[in-house]
Amino acid sequence: MTQLNNQTLASLNGKLPIPAYRLAEQKPQIGIVHLGPGAFFRGHQAWYTEQALQFGGDWAISAVSMRSPDVSQALTPQDGLYTLAVLDAVQSYQVIGSVQEVLIASEQYSQVLARLTAASTKYVTLTITEKGYCLNSSGKLDLQHSQILLDLTGSSQPVTAIGLLFTALAARYQANIAPFCLISCDNLTDNGHKLRNALIAFAEQKDPVIANWLSQQLLSPCTMVDSITPATDDAIKAQVAGVLGVQDNWPIKREAFVQWVIEDILPADRPAWQQAGVIYAQDVTAFEKAKLRLLNAPHSTLAYVGCLLGYETVCDAMQDKVLTQFIQQMINDEIMPSFTPPAELDVRQYSNDILARFRNPAIRHLLAQIAWDGSQKLPMRILPAISDNLAAGQAIDKLAFAIAAWCRFIVKRYSENEKLIDPLAEQLLAVAAQCSGNADTDVALFLAVDAVFPPQLSLNKAFFSAVHTAYQQLVTRPAAALAAYAGVI
Numbered sequence: 297m298t299q300l301n302n303q304t305l306a307s308l309n310g311k312l313p314i315p316a317y318r319l320a321e322q323k324p325q326i327g328i329v330h331l332g333p334g335a336f337f338r339g340h341q342a343w344y345t346e347q348a349l350q351f352g353g354d355w356a357i358s359a360v361s362m363r364s365p366d367v368s369q370a371l372t373p374q375d376g377l378y379t380l381a382v383l384d385a386v387q388s389y390q391v392i393g394s395v396q397e398v399l400i401a402s403e404q405y406s407q408v409l410a411r412l413t414a415a416s417t418k419y420v421t422l423t424i425t426e427k428g429y430c431l432n433s434s435g436k437l438d439l440q441h442s443q444i445l446l447d448l449t450g451s452s453q454p455v456t457a458i459g460l461l462f463t464a465l466a467a468r469y470q471a472n473i474a475p476f477c478l479i480s481c482d483n484l485t486d487n488g489h490k491l492r493n494a495l496i497a498f499a500e501q502k503d504p505v506i507a508n509w510l511s512q513q514l515l516s517p518c519t520m521v522d523s524i525t526p527a528t529d530d531a532i533k534a535q536v537a538g539v540l541g542v543q544d545n546w547p548i549k550r551e552a553f554v555q556w557v558i559e560d561i562l563p564a565d566r567p568a569w570q571q572a573g574v575i576y577a578q579d580v581t582a583f584e585k586a587k588l589r590l591l592n593a594p595h596s597t598l599a600y601v602g603c604l605l606g607y608e609t610v611c612d613a614m615q616d617k618v619l620t621q622f623i624q625q626m627i628n629d630e631i632m633p634s635f636t637p638p639a640e641l642d643v644r645q646y647s648n649d650i651l652a653r654f655r656n657p658a659i660r661h662l663l664a665q666i667a668w669d670g671s672q673k674l675p676m677r678i679l680p681a682i683s684d685n686l687a688a689g690q691a692i693d694k695l696a697f698a699i700a701a702w703c704r705f706i707v708k709r710y711s712e713n714e715k716l717i718d719p720l721a722e723q724l725l726a727v728a729a730q731c732s733g734n735a736d737t738d739v740a741l742f743l744a745v746d747a748v749f750p751p752q753l754s755l756n757k758a759f760f761s762a763v764h765t766a767y768q769q770l771v772t773r774p775a776a777a778l779a780a781y782a783g784v785i
């Protein structure tokens with residue numbers, strides 16, 4: 297079967313939407329560098345930019361992976377082209393052409409630096425996952441992080457996104473080129489401000505003149521991003537090959553729902569993202585809290601409780617009436633009261649729509665994938681709701697049940713000798729190795745992981761007690777524990 301690339305693209309015209317600008321004499325030049333070309337980026341920001349490119353502008357994307365060669369190896373033979381399959385009540389397919397190239401920083405450093413320092417590069421967007429920011433439990437740059445320490449020595453090319461961005465911005469300063477605008481697209485609370493502060497903290501260690509310049513000039517809006525975009529599997533590759541009639545090495549699948557809210561501080565010179573559906577807001581905080589707490593918190597809860605109950609996908613877990621009753625009660629009783637939603641948001645409808653999205657039978661979203669990196673995700677999506685409820689004297693039992701389920705998930709991974717995908721995996725598995733099933737000691741061991749649980753939580757008696765009660769019940773009979781918490785028995 298022939299390959300999807302610039303040569304075979306024209307043959308697809310009429311079969312599905314294709315990036316016609318790729319066939320024109322005058323092609324869009326690169327104006328955006330993206331760090332972290334994973335599935336979510338390719339289903340979300342790259343799609344928004346694809347739609348924006350229909351309105352013109354030099355906004356093609358140079359996608360950069362820090363180390364992994366996989367995406368480059370798959371897409372370079374395809375001239376960056378790939379298929380987006382939208383799998384929902386209605387299925388649709390679109391060839392995405394906004395990614396012009398995929399580089400690997402560890403192997404093509406000079407090319408990556410050239411892209412980042414080019415005056416034509418106006419934006420750097422990021423999906424490097426929570427761990428990529430190298431933050432401590434207070435949300436600030438961890439200056440003791442091993443890779444940050446390595447980049448601060450400057451003895452080799454940067455290994456962190458922060459180190460790479462600093463090096464590029466310092467070169468732009470020396471060349472009297474304005475900084476690019478940073479756009480974090482990760483599920484972090486206050487993502488843009490945390491990224492900006494981390495970069496300035498790094499600069500203060502390296503060169504206070506650059507730090508001062510960045511504090512004056514660097515734009516880094518907060519954002520909220522949303523679209524359920526599971527990892528690509530062989531099934532979707534075969535499905536796309538059948539539709540296109542050409543081979544796509546790495547198509548992307550996602551649901552129909554997609555949303556991008558950006559703090560409205562971007563320069564006027566920007567891609568036509570608004571025409572593509574991006575919402576610009578003065579304050580993204582309420583949108584971000586609504587999404588992290590009403591989508592990501594239930595997602596993680598489904599992942600850990602669902603894995604303990606033996607479910608494989610979100611859709612499978614959503615068939616369990618006791619589990620969905622528990623999730624609904626957790627949302628109603630503990631998550632909704634924990635924050636103030638955007639005035640314009642019908643938060644009940646928003647939450648109901650999210651649960652309907654979870655039930656989408658066309659999307660096979662693995663619970664084990666959502667369970668990755670819990671030490672980085674829970675401090676963004678569940679612990680803040682617990683802290684807010686504790687401060688307000690509100691209930692936390694069901695949220696604490698989710699934390700206890702995460703602990704038991706780690707013990708399960710350890711006892712079954714299964715890989716734990718988490719930047720703190722070694723530390724967490726060492727805790728699991730000491731667990732005996734006695735909640736008194738086990739919960740104390742987990743809450744002592746201070747990179748996850750700040751002192752205001754780990755020393756909070758109400759929090760310890762809530763996690764302890766849930767943990768003890770989960771040790772012996774997870775299903776019965778869930779039923780009890782859902783009020784079924």
Ligand code: CS2
Nearest residue numbers: 521522523524592595665666
């Ligand atoms: C998921 C998110 O894997 C996970 O942690 O909760 O990737 C989720 O699918 C997206 O945030 C949805 O917008």
